Amino acid sequence: DIQMTQSPSSLSASVGDRVTITCRASQSIRSYLNWYQEKPGKAPNLLIYGASSLQSGVPSRFSGSGSGTDFTLTISSLKPEDSASYFCQQSYSTPWTFGQGTKVEIK
Amino acid sequence: QVQLQESGPGLVKPSETLSLTCTVSGGSVSSGSHYWSWIRQTPGKGLEWIGYIYYTGSTNYNPSLKSRVTISVDTSKDQFFLKLRSVTAADTAVFYCARIAWAASAGSGHYFYMDVWGKGITVTVSS
Numbered sequence: 001d002i003q004m005t006q007s008p009s010s011l012s013a014s015v016g017d018r019v020t021i022t023c024r025a026s027q028s029i030r031s032y033l034n035w036y037q038e039k040p041g042k043a044p045n046l047l048i049y050g051a052s053s054l055q056s057g058v059p060s061r062f063s064g065s066g067s068g069t070d071f072t073l074t075i076s077s078l079k080p081e082d083s084a085s086y087f088c089q090q091s092y093s094t095p096w097t098f099g100q101g102t103k104v105e106i107k
Numbered sequence: 108q109v110q111l112q113e114s115g116p117g118l119v120k121p122s123e124t125l126s127l128t129c130t131v132s133g134g135s136v137s138s139g140s141h142y143w144s145w146i147r148q149t150p151g152k153g154l155e156w157i158g159y160i161y162y163t164g165s166t167n168y169n170p171s172l173k174s175r176v177t178i179s180v181d182t183s184k185d186q187f188f189l190k191l192r193s194v195t196a197a198d199t200a201v202f203y204c205a206r207i208a209w210a211a212s213a214g215s216g217h218y219f220y221m222d223v224w225g226k227g228i229t230v231t232v233s234s
Contacts, residue, residue: 031212034220042226043111044203049220050212087154091219095169098154 002026002090006099014107019075021102023088028068032092035064035073038085038101047086048073080106109134111204111225119198119232125191129204129225130184137162137182142207144221145178145189147200155200159207160187194232201227 003026013019023033031051038044046055048064051071061076075082083106088099115127129143136143144159158168160178168176172191180187191198205221212218 030214032216032218034218036221043224044205044221045224046220046222049222050210050218053210053218055220055222089154089156089221094156094167095171096156096219098156100153 001095002029002093002097004088004090004097004099006086006088006102008102009100010103010105012105012107013078015078015080017078019078019082019104021073021086021088021104023066023071023073023099025069025071025090025092029090029092031067032090033064033066033071034089034091035062036087036089037082038087039083044087075104078104078106082106109206109223111206111223113202113204113225113228115228115230117229117231119194119230120234121195121232122193125189125194125198125230125232127189127202127204127228127230128186129188130186131206132185134185134206135182136180136185136187140208142219143178143180143187144205144207146203146205146221148203148227149197149200157189157191196232199230199232201229203227 005024033051035048036044052064085101110132112130119125142159145157160166175192177190204225206223208222209217
């Protein structure tokens with residue numbers, strides 16, 4: 001199975017900050033990388049697919065980059081509603097696997 | 108707007124079978140443009156993909172669960188189902204159903220992604 005490792009596991013940032021979350025795959029997954037946002041009691045929300053394609057309806061402050069083994073999710077200007085957990089997921093090969101998550105808190 | 112809703116018992120006894128239903132509203136499992144998936148989340152292992160099904164009944168399972176899992180679909184009711192046999196406490200989790208969409212990739216493949224999720228259902232395995 002392809003292992004997905006996210007860093008950091010948690011972070012605290014202020015409104016307006018630029019936030020970067022990293023996801024590393026144990027082998028090349030080309031651009032087959034998705035990012036999700038999860039809030040307690042709510043359905044997870046797809047943010048980015050194909051490493052850098054913004055899902056329809058997702059604010060443009062979210063962006064994704066990377067290919068091969070190293071990927072980044074960036075929130076350009078953090079808003080209070082971005083307090084959540086964020087997960088990466090590879091769809092290069094089954095079994096699809098997820099990162100362990102990054103919890104973003106607002107200072 | 109497509110919505111997914113998980114349902115089923117919140118408590119299952121060890122060695123029994125966990126059975127969950129995902130009901131699709133605002134859309135159809137027979138659309139042909141999507142696959143339908145189950146995922147679970149535990150504090151210890153995080154998110155784990157269980158498997159997916161196409162409306163034709165074609166399935167793909169996580170090998171770690173394949174011997175105990177069956178995913179099926181009822182197109183007449185716009186529902187798909189999860190059965191997990193011989194459960195133990197380690198199967199206690201939040202279970203999600205999700206819709207899988209795809210888009211053409213730069214190469215010859217497709218990007219698969221889960222674009223609509225249910226809110227999840229907590230299932231506890233305990234006697």
